[in-house]
Amino acid sequence: MPRPSLASLLQDDLQGLFTGTLFAAFGVFLMQNAGLVPGGTVGIALLAHHAGGVDLGLALFLVNLPFHGLAWLRMGRAFALRTALAVTLLSLLAAWLPRLVTLQRVDGAFAAVLGGLLCGAGMLILFRHGASLGGLNVLVLRLQDRFGWPAGKVQMAVDAAIVLAGGWWAGDAGRLALSVLAVVAVNLALVYNHRPGRYRPA
16 A cells, blocks of 8 residues: 655645644634633633633633643654644634634533533544644643653643632632533543544444
């Protein structure tokens, strides 16, 4: 079987990066409109947007900047460059989507579930193409390597702190519960679908 050309591989990766990032950006857009703050760097950026009025696209870009160096060290140059491209696209799409789509009303539970699943699906597509949305997953892997801290527990603790900060800012237990639901939706999409060797062509 002939090996794919460099041009076809590049085209495959570019469409994957764009598709995955678009899915994630629309998920973030839904959560933004519902006033939710999920975990990860997306949650930090949304918290900065809601609490401080920072432009969401700019916040996403700035929050992820410190993690690009870690991604280079932990995952290699190709992964870091693809991730930087995905984060840049996410920032641009987050800035453009409110100009392309206007929502008069979105139910909070619907935004949490669909937004979370879209972010999870987008991340899965990016993983398939050797990239990510950067951020805290790279940091927790580095902490595990350096200090032996379990990555899953550290990630959960950090996500919980971000969600609680969002709930404290909003002063709304219902919004806090919906933010937790969004985190659960993201993680369910990853847990049930990101299993190497689980899905094979017939």
